Amino acid sequence: xxxxxxxxSCKPNLTPKELEIxxxxxxxxYTFSAGSAMEIAARYxxxxxxxxxxxxxxxxxxxxxxxxxxxxxxxxxxxxxxxPFNSNQKTHEMDCTQAMCSIITTVSQALPDxxxxxxxxxILHSTNxxxxxxxxxxxxxxxxxxxxTISSIPSHLLLASxxxxxxxxxxxxxxxxxFSVSNPSHRDFLSLVTDLPEEKRPYTILxxxxxxxxxxxxxxxxxxxxxxxxxxxxxxxxxxxxxxxQFAFTQLVVDRVTQHYTKM
Numbered sequence: 001x002x003x004x005x006x007x008x009s010c011k012p013n014l015t016p017k018e019l020e021i022x023x024x025x026x027x028x029x030y031t032f033s034a035g036s037a038m039e040i041a042a043r044y045x046x047x048x049x050x051x052x053x054x055x056x057x058x059x060x061x062x063x064x065x066x067x068x069x070x071x072x073x074x075x076x077x078x079x080x081x082x083x084p085f086n087s088n089q090k091t092h093e094m095d096c097t098q099a100m101c102s103i104i105t106t107v108s109q110a111l112p113d114x115x116x117x118x119x120x121x122x123i124l125h126s127t128n129x130x131x132x133x134x135x136x137x138x139x140x141x142x143x144x145x146x147x148x149t150i151s152s153i154p155s156h157l158l159l160a161s162x163x164x165x166x167x168x169x170x171x172x173x174x175x176x177x178x179f180s181v182s183n184p185s186h187r188d189f190l191s192l193v194t195d196l197p198e199e200k201r202p203y204t205i206l207x208x209x210x211x212x213x214x215x216x217x218x219x220x221x222x223x224x225x226x227x228x229x230x231x232x233x234x235x236x237x238x239x240x241x242x243x244x245x246q247f248a249f250t251q252l253v254v255d256r257v258t259q260h261y262t263k264m
Contacts, residue, residue: 003073010058020046021054033071033101036255037063038151048262064255068108071101100244106226107248115223116256122203123153123257126175130166130202132158132186133179133246140179140207140246147254151261163189167196174202178219179246181209190218207249225249 007022014022024044025032031040041048055066123129129148133141141157148155158166158176163186170176178186186206193201204219211224225245 003069007058014054014057017046017050018054018057021051029070030097030101033067033104036147036251036258038255038258048258062259064252064259068105071105071108103226103244104248104251107245108252110226111223111249111252116252117260119205119253120256120260122175123148123253124260126203127154127171127173128175129153129155130158130170130174130176131155131179132160132163132176132189134160134183134185136243137179137181137185137246140243140250141177143247144177144179144250144253147250148257151254151258153257153261160185164192167192170202172200172202176202176204177207178204178215179207180213180215181243181246182213184214186215187218190215194218207246209245223249 007025011019011022024040024046031043035043037048037051040046040051052063055061055063058066060066060069129145131141131145133139138159145155145157156166167189178190180186190204193204201220203221205221205223206213206215206219207223207225208216209225211222213222213224216222225248
């Protein structure tokens with residue numbers, strides 16, 4: 001049974017609030033497959049608890065499990081959508097949307113629950129979170145800092161010109177997320193960090209697109225995301241770039257942080 005049939009079979013048992021989520025899902029399925037529960041709740045003025053109850057009512061352990069199934073369902077059978085599209089526009093939009101869903105799914109499958117849980121705990125128990133990136137990776141760094149900030153987690157974006165100055169303020173109880181697909185852009189910053197006594201170093205996490213990043217030995221932890229060039233060659237629109245997996249990573253991490261935060 002696909003996800004749409006599964007949802008329809010549960011419809012008679014949904015409460016009025018859950019039926020509201022049901023209607024939102026049919027109007028905007030791609031937001032449900034790509035956004036976090038917090039974003040959906042803020043966008044449509046519904047409670048995160050209602051979203052969670054809906055997901056459980058239709059047979060999933062929670063929103064993260066539901067979102068993954070939704071992404072797979074949209075990617076494999078987008079024709080199930082009820083909304084009418086202009087035929088020429090639909091082909092273009094579906095190509096892009098299917099690619100986005102596939103990327104999110106691929107990144108999600110590459111990040112074990114244990115890793116996401118560890119990252120969530122580290123973020124919640126750090127004094128401050130700092131993020132940094134160069135070029136396209138700066139967008140992912142901005143996204144993570146922003147999403148954590150609106151989730152009440154103290155987070156700060158470090159621009160390239162501020163990394164060195166920030167070392168005077170960063171504490172060993174802080175965590176620094178460095179986004180870099182393959183270039184050693186943060187070399188000078190990490191060289192200074194590794195020169196610090198071990199008890200004064202912040203915890204540094206490198207988010208990269210290649211396992212053998214040139215700076216992998218200078219950080220506390222390396223997280224290697226699926227790389228654009230390693231996926232099915234030619235199957236993604238050219239507009240899809242390596243920073244898309246980084247965005248997917250930020251969403252998955254913040255979603256897990258939110259789950260842990262609500263349990264505290």
